[in-house]
Amino acid sequence: MSGERHDVLDGAVHPSETTRLFGHAAAEDFLAQSYRSGKGHHAILIEGPQGIGKATLAFRFANHVLSHPDPADAPDRLADPDPQSAVSRQIAAGASHNLLHLTRPVDEKTGRVKAAITVDEVRKAGHFFAQTSGTGNWRIVIIDPADDLNRNAANAILKILEEPPKRAMFLVLSHAPGRLLPTIRSRCLPLRLEALADEDLRKALSALRLDPGPNADAVLAKAGGSVSEAIKLVNYGGMDIAEALSGVLDASGPAARKAMHKLADVLSAKDSDVLHGFFTGHLENTVMMRARSSALSGDLDAAERHARLASDVQERLRLAQAYNLDRKQTIISLLEDVKALG
Structure with a gap:
């Protein structure tokens, strides 16, 4: 059982269907060997920047566990999933009775993705574990990402983590x-x-047949080691957004105001959710880089102000979405705050 696949980028493959993973061999070996030992933890927090393969690793490990339900008989390495195997087909189709993918749902009224993973979604985990596993296999829940759990949902997950069912695993x-x-x-x-x-x-980009083109070096530099960021840069006009943000932050007076409104218009247009997400992440990183720069130069007050704003960006945008506030005005307000800090 899988979450709705509403957020797969153009040019990407859903993590449940991805057969290759790059750059995380040590983490794969750790998971495989920990599971084989029979002493693996029932809840694993896979953390790291967005778009680097966390969900792909989670689905690969889930495939490994469900394909080898007896840890003692499991290989000590994670193999690439076999798309022809029954387990892989079920996982890729979101039809595995032993796997639940919790992610932000779509609001049936608006057709847009909700701002958070709600407690109603977490209740699905309760029902999932309450069901008898027909094969006696593991039952695995992937929370993707836990950052999106609202307070009630987080508390509901916590209760399950405190007393996990037998042969249950959380990723x-x-x-x-x-x-x-x-x-x-x-x-x-x-x-x-x-x-x-x-x-x-x-x-990873080659495996997706994504060609960064003549700006490959610039794409790699701005992607920050993230496949999803690279896809947004190449397929969604992210490079233009990054350059526009730089222009806003470098400009002053009426020119800055004009550039600010132009950028906010683009990001608040219909069907601009992907670009808006790219912008907010890029803005947060930009402010955090300024915080580091201020800290290295010895200006600790400026570093603290920038760090506080960086941590505040996502929360302000989350609240704006939750309360259906004007997106354009929210973006302008954030840009004004960043410029005010200098």
């Missing part, structure tokens, strides 16, 4: 684990993934 994904409830983090085994090196990112 908890997080782009920013510091924002999770400390009690959730304390009940998970952390597994940190790093951003992809340029060579691994090139291989």
Whole structure:
């Protein structure tokens, strides 16, 4: 049973269908060997930047576990999933009775993805575990990402983590684990993934048959080791958005105001959700880089102000979506705050 596949980027493959993973061999070996030992943790927090393969790793490991339900008989390495195997076909189709993928649902009234994973989604996990597993196999829940759990949903997940059912496994994904409830983090085994090196990112893009073109070096530099960011840069006009943001931050006076409104118009247009997501992540990273620069130069007050704003970006945007606030005005407000910090 899988979450709705509403957020697969043009040019990407859903993690449940992806057969190759680049750059995380050590993490794969750790998971395989931990499982084989029979002493693996029931909840694993897979953390790291967005778009580097956390969900793909989670589905690969789920495939491995469901294909080898007896840990003692499992290989000590994760093999590429066999698309022809029954387990792989079920997982790829979102039809596995032993796997539940929790992610943000679509609002039936608006047709847009909700701002958070709600407690109603988490209740699906309760029903999922309450069902008798017909094969006696493991039952695995992938929370993708746990950062999107609202407070009630997080507390509901916590209750299950505190008393997990037998042969239950949680793969908890997080782009920013510091924002999770400390009690959730304390009940998970952390597994940190790093951003992809340029060579691994090139291989991942090649596997997707994505050609960065003549701007390949610039794409790699701005992607920050993230496949999803590279896709947005190449297929969604992300390079133009990144350049427009730089223009806004470099401009002053009426020119800055005009550039700000022009950028906000693009990002608040219909069907601009992907670009809007790219922009917010890029803005957050830009402000955080300024915080680091200020800290290195010894201006700790400026570093703290920038760091506070960087951590505030996603929350302000989440609230704006939750309360259906004007997206354009929210973007302009954020840009004004960034420029005010200098």
